[in-house]
Amino acid sequence: MTRTDVATRVEAESPPAKRRVPPWRNPWRRPYVLWTITWLYILWSLVPVLIAVQFSFNDGRSRSTWQGFSTQWYCCAEGSIGEDPSLLLALKNSLILGAATVLVATPLGVALAMGLTRWRSRSSRVANGIALVPLVTPEIVLGSALYLVMVNLYQFVPLGRPAMLLGHVTFSVSYVLVIVRSRLLSIGGDYEEAARDLGASPMQAIRTVLIPLLMPSIFASAMIVFATSLDDFVVSQFLFGDASNITVPIKLYNAVRASPTPALNALATLLLVGSFLALILAFVGLRTRRRGRGTRSALEDLADYG
Amino acid sequence: MAKPDIRHDRATRRLWPALALPGTFWLIALFLVPFYAVMAVAFSGSINIFGEPNPAWNPLDWQFATFRQVFTDSVTGPYQEVWIRTGIYSVCALLICTAVGYPVAYYTARLAGKRRGLVLALILAPWWINYITRMLAWVNLLQDDGYVNKVIGIFGFAPVSWLSGSSFTVVMALAYGYLPYFIIPLFASLDRIDPRLLEASRDLGMSPVRTFLRVTLPLSKMGLITALVITALPMAGDYYTNTIVSGSPKTNMVGNQIELFLLQGPLKNYGAALVLLLSLVLMFFMAYYLILTQRAARDAQ
Numbered sequence: 001m002t003r004t005d006v007a008t009r010v011e012a013e014s015p016p017a018k019r020r021v022p023p024w025r026n027p028w029r030r031p032y033v034l035w036t037i038t039w040l041y042i043l044w045s046l047v048p049v050l051i052a053v054q055f056s057f058n059d060g061r062s063r064s065t066w067q068g069f070s071t072q073w074y075c076c077a078e079g080s081i082g083e084d085p086s087l088l089l090a091l092k093n094s095l096i097l098g099a100a101t102v103l104v105a106t107p108l109g110v111a112l113a114m115g116l117t118r119w120r121s122r123s124s125r126v127a128n129g130i131a132l133v134p135l136v137t138p139e140i141v142l143g144s145a146l147y148l149v150m151v152n153l154y155q156f157v158p159l160g161r162p163a164m165l166l167g168h169v170t171f172s173v174s175y176v177l178v179i180v181r182s183r184l185l186s187i188g189g190d191y192e193e194a195a196r197d198l199g200a201s202p203m204q205a206i207r208t209v210l211i212p213l214l215m216p217s218i219f220a221s222a223m224i225v226f227a228t229s230l231d232d233f234v235v236s237q238f239l240f241g242d243a244s245n246i247t248v249p250i251k252l253y254n255a256v257r258a259s260p261t262p263a264l265n266a267l268a269t270l271l272l273v274g275s276f277l278a279l280i281l282a283f284v285g286l287r288t289r290r291r292g293r294g295t296r297s298a299l300e301d302l303a304d305y306g
Numbered sequence: 307m308a309k310p311d312i313r314h315d316r317a318t319r320r321l322w323p324a325l326a327l328p329g330t331f332w333l334i335a336l337f338l339v340p341f342y343a344v345m346a347v348a349f350s351g352s353i354n355i356f357g358e359p360n361p362a363w364n365p366l367d368w369q370f371a372t373f374r375q376v377f378t379d380s381v382t383g384p385y386q387e388v389w390i391r392t393g394i395y396s397v398c399a400l401l402i403c404t405a406v407g408y409p410v411a412y413y414t415a416r417l418a419g420k421r422r423g424l425v426l427a428l429i430l431a432p433w434w435i436n437y438i439t440r441m442l443a444w445v446n447l448l449q450d451d452g453y454v455n456k457v458i459g460i461f462g463f464a465p466v467s468w469l470s471g472s473s474f475t476v477v478m479a480l481a482y483g484y485l486p487y488f489i490i491p492l493f494a495s496l497d498r499i500d501p502r503l504l505e506a507s508r509d510l511g512m513s514p515v516r517t518f519l520r521v522t523l524p525l526s527k528m529g530l531i532t533a534l535v536i537t538a539l540p541m542a543g544d545y546y547t548n549t550i551v552s553g554s555p556k557t558n559m560v561g562n563q564i565e566l567f568l569l570q571g572p573l574k575n576y577g578a579a580l581v582l583l584l585s586l587v588l589m590f591f592m593a594y595y596l597i598l599t600q601r602a603a604r605d606a607q
Binding site for chain 2: 041044046049065108114118127145149169202227233238252257264
């Protein structure tokens, strides 16, 4: 059974009723109300951001009056991203932190997913439960808990980039776990068993069979981790320490109530481009594995990871 | 053949726990221990020379005076207002989320063809736009000389000062900020409803309204509750939305109070006690949610 397209169904079947049916009783009418609400919502959710992006190209200091197109806030005007060291520093810190989080969280999460999925015992179920709790923990709770433990117990971890890295990895591991595990469950254990029957050691089976099979989801989770780390504000704000470790979201947050210029919009636009690039790569990665089969699209997979 | 198999099994039996070990250790050290640190600070009985609490790592040293103080202040004292405000703002924002998010998720789930991909991509897009950026976008629009005031000026309304402590702005900003997170789980649940059930209901003569009330709504109940819980948890601890679009103590929520204690002053034990209190309140909802999902899983069997 394929999905029923509301619109084409309306054209294909005319209402069988002989007498006139009031519109609210007619199940075949076009869903005008739903259509309107949905498109109004899409406009409401995206237009403000598009306007903010537009103002990053404003030819003046105003963030509310359009004065013509210019790229001066990206480079070379006074206070632009190219000229303001604090904005450049935020951008650099965000990218380094995101890359470092990917490098630590992905292997950790993949190993955890393989271990927890294939190892069946009571302790694995407990570990599984613990691993999912960070996903539903409010960020302020995670952020303040990490802050208090770094300040009071793990004093060998200085606030700043090391502490932020530990914090970002902590919430990212759960994402990797969820994504990779769903793939592990869908491919089953048959391939590894076949490899082992043919004489591979367990490690060889993992390296030559399981990892290549998991590659698309590993890649997708790495990209999602990068985008989440780039976007994180709360955990970063609790752990960043001093101004030299500031990231783009913190910079935006601090500057928005001060006297902002369109350079701030330009910075936000670059952050946007960064996370969308990562997202598109993740989307392409998820798509490679389902060419020609399966009914659910990669977009729906991404929706499930939300 | 029996011997190599057993050896294989023994090797793998050790391999899988070994693979799970680093991740589990990480989460214990950086998730469970930090939570214990919150308790150690909240129940601390002494302060150091900077006026900051010395954490009480030994449960036998726990002093509950601060926690009790924060608790009574929350129930009857100065924080009572903050808690009530957090509750009212969250409930209002969640109502808006439901009123807007349910129709959007439903329409998207029932779409097919090329349009489906487009609408889904547009609905997922805000989920990937940085939260602070989306708030920044509204700050641009809501400035005194911003587009919103220009638009309402066309209709003859006087400009409104949106960004100086307006509860309405905060609630709308919360709804705007969390709607993407609300729509996605709801969409996933509505998408799993078999369209044949809706067709059957229609063929048996049900009106669209009754089909919705008796088929769609019961089938999407778990998805709706998931969406509400997933949005309510971070919303209740939100402080940045409030700071960005209001910045006034008149609209302070619990998150603002926590941030104030932990990051801007020495009274970290008060902040930690508030975090504990907030976690307790939210854990109540979490437990309710977990019981519901387990019951649903049992009924499905």
